[in-house]
Amino acid sequence: MILFYNPVSSPSRKPVMPLALLAVGAMLEGWEDYRIIDGNLVPQGLAALRQAIVETGADILCLTVMPGPQLTDAVPICKALKVEFPRLIIVWGGYFPTLHGQILMREPYVDYLFRGHCELAFGDFVRKIRAGEDVTGLPGLGWRDTEGAVHLNPKPPVPDINALPDFPYHRVDMDVYARPSFLGSRTMAHHASYGCPFQCNFCAVVHKVNGRYSAQTAERAAAVVERLVRDHGATAVEFYDNNFFVNEARCAEFAERITPLGIGWWGFGRADTMLKFSDDTWTKLSRSGLKMVFMGAESGDAAMLERMNKGGKQDGNTILAVAEKMRRFGVVPEMSFIIGNPPDPEKDAENTIQFIRMLKNVNPATEIVIYIYSPVPVEGAMSQEAEAAGFEYPKDVTTWTEAKWERFAQHLSSDLPWMNDRIRRKIANFQRVLHARYPTITDTRLGGIGRVALRVLASWRYRAQFYDFPVELRLLNKLFPHRRPEIQGF
Ligand code: B12
Known part of the structure; x- marks a missing residue:
């Protein structure tokens, strides 16, 4: 046993x-x-x-x-x-x-x-x-x-996911995991691919798969979704794949196959890849119930994206263009940013804040998730800069369990050689104002009154770009707490 x-x-x-x-x-x-x-x-x-x-x-x-x-x-x-x-x-x-x-x-x-x-x-x-x-x-x-x-021993190659059996869902109580979300009343999870073909050097997945990718066929992935709907009453599915939207033809076929199920769904993708998807594919995705795509925008600064080895052809214009495109098709972009990066975290934070404001102008529905950069053991400019600034990983597991490192692992720590509390506060204050001005649609518990109150109170600050000491918003957040994807995990 x-x-x-x-x-x-x-x-x-x-x-x-x-x-x-x-x-x-x-x-x-x-x-x-x-x-x-x-x-x-x-x-x-x-x-x-x-x-x-x-x-x-x-x-x-x-x-x-x-x-x-x-x-x-x-x-x-x-x-x-x-x-x-x-x-x-x-x-x-x-x-x-x-x-x-x-x-x-x-x-x-x-x-x-x-x-x-x-x-x-x-x-x-x-x-x-x-x-x-x-x-x-x-x-x-x-x-x-x-x-x-x-x-x-050396890691095994990423297996062919189509040769593996389906997840044995009967081993867990599916009702416990079915949760209400903005996607649907019974949201369940699936993982329809392993790995990611890109090598962004801030991402832990690179260490695990080194650019390898294996995806379930559209037919197999759709069959799993059908089972979740039929056998477990799912009304929505979150795809936890590192990168669901790699192959356009597969995504279009998958969308067509699941359209009759009438579910809501969500997944991770890349701005540059998805910008290239045709209008026809976007129409199919939207009709199939795709509500939101989580995308690593990371930064609006081309030089920073280069240092992150973001790969492909992603720059600020790509991010703005995909946000505009998604607005046309009614799919919400959920853009995550890695902010406060070495060597000049203050300038980096300021540039990214300005970029997020531009993004909100292009598509106000865009959801913004902000993380503080925490290095991962992947070779590249980001790790080199972190090391040069004096960053070192804990030398034993006990240290990893200390509060400081627990915060680090959650991308919440400012206890890093290039960071300080002033910059962290600046980022946190901006986040508070931004999230109040644009309350997230992913929070199903935040009611109409809370949304209006937050929005009204935060408007002048957002307009004036005055984010310091948002005490009134902190108080209001106590009254109307809302979801924090950067803390609660996307
Ligand atoms: C679902 C998920 C969560 C769930 C938790 C899932 C759970 N176990 O309860 C929630 C939402 C709570 C969550 C939270 C967080 N997550 Co998370 N999460 C994921 C996500 C999207 C999917 C994981 C998954 O289910 N994969 C599917 C399975 C099949 O694959 P797998 O986990 O890799 O497992 C395979 C192998 O690793 C191995 N394996 C795994 N476990 C075991 C055990 C044994 C015994 C064996 C033999 C093999 C084995 O075999 C499996 C099959 O091949 C991954 C990204 C991803 N797609 O992997 C991020 C990811 C793992 N999360 C990440 C992060 C950063 C977080 C948070 C810190 C976010 C935050 N800021 O709060 C928190 C921290 C939570 C914590 N430490 O407690 C990072 C990890 C980075 C790192 N340095 O390790 C990832 C990689 C996302 C990313 N790209 O940055 N997360």
């Missing part, structure tokens, strides 16, 4: 379907029993796991872990369980082990880790463990030898 644990992520957000664990669990269907425990759904993860281990006699515990709150939850749980159940084999996978495997594998409460998209190797791992065979040659595996030396 194998237990899977999804650590607590953002406590302020409704739980998100643990797709990573479903992908890995799918490898065991029919020959090995397993159970998924979601820390977001139980009062206490440690107690729930302890009870499950005793009840089922499970001998392997697998966790999926992102840097940030999930890591902070996972570490003490694994420490405690290793002491109580020393023979329990603890395996970690996901973004933290993929990016920071070397330091993680030094921790005695982790027996193995997997890096990258490694469900195939994971299936072999369990088979070998059950047969008492050596596992140390498996791709993507992190392990320690008898001398305690850490080994990280």
Whole structure:
């Protein structure tokens, strides 16, 4: 028996379907029993796991872990369980082990880790463990030898996603994960591709897949959506793919196939790719219920985009043009920006604020998500500049769990060599005024009165570009709290 644990992520957000664990669990269907425990759904993860281990006699515990709150939850749980159940084999996978495997594998409460998209190797791992065979040659595996030396086997190639089984949704309570959103009353999640063909050097995904991409065919992706609608009552679907909109023909065919289902949907895309989509494709996407596309605009400054290796042909004009195009087709652009970048974060913040104002002029419906730059271990100008400014990653996992680094992982920290509180406050004040002047449509709980009050009170500030000390908006936000995608995760 194998237990899977999804650590607590953002406590302020409704739980998100643990797709990573479903992908890995799918490898065991029919020959090995397993159970998924979601820390977001139980009062206490440690107690729930302890009870499950005793009840089922499970001998392997697998966790999926992102840097940030999930890591902070996972570490003490694994420490405690290793002491109580020393023979329990603890395996970690996901973004933290993929990016920071070397330091993680030094921790005695982790027996193995997997890096990258490694469900195939994971299936072999369990088979070998059950047969008492050596596992140390498996791709993507992190392990320690008898001398305690850490080994990280090379990551496996990104698998052909069409050769993998569907997510075993019956393993989780789908009703718990169906959430009301602006897309529909029962919004569910899917992930119809792995990887991303681009190599933006601020993005953790590059480290994981190195520019590789594998997408479900339009037919297969549409069949999954149909199942979510038919079997689980979905009225909307969020696609968590790093980049859903890579191939225009596939997107157009997918849109045609799902149109009769009458759902609302959302996904991640790129401004330059989607600007090239024909009007015909945009019409199909819009008719199929595509409500919003999350796009990494990152910056309005061409030189900064170059330094980020944004690739393709994205510059400020591309972002403005796609926002204008999407306005015509009634699809909302949700543009994220990485702001406060080295070497001159103040100038960078000022330029991006001005650019966001231009964007709002072109398409006032554009949703804006602002992140503070937190380096990821991907080679390129951004990392080099961060290092040159004195930035260093924590040297051990315990440090990663400190409040400072938890904020860093969530792109909220100003405790970085090139940043300071004054710039962070400037960005935060601008955000407060902007979000009050243009309250997000993604917040279904914010009523008409709240929206009007926020908008009226913020208008003069936005017009005068006076963002300092927005005390009145802070007070109003207490009365009418609204969703913060940059904190609650897109
Ligand atoms: C859904 C999601 C969330 C959900 C949480 C999901 C959950 N587990 O509960 C929510 C919305 C809460 C969330 C929050 C955040 N997220 Co998030 N999230 C995603 C997203 C969009 C999809 C993840 C997913 O489901 N993928 C589908 C599965 C099938 O793929 P996978 O996770 O890669 O899993 C595969 C492998 O990694 C491996 N694997 C994974 N786990 C395991 C476990 C075992 C045992 C094994 C063997 C293998 C294995 O096998 C799987 C199949 O191939 C990714 C981007 C992406 N598309 O991957 C960002 C992403 C992971 N998030 C990211 C970030 C930054 C955040 C936030 C910090 C955002 C914020 N500012 O608040 C928070 C932090 C939350 C936290 N640490 O607690 C970054 C991570 C960056 C980094 N440095 O690691 C990503 C990559 C987005 C990005 N491009 O920047 N997130």
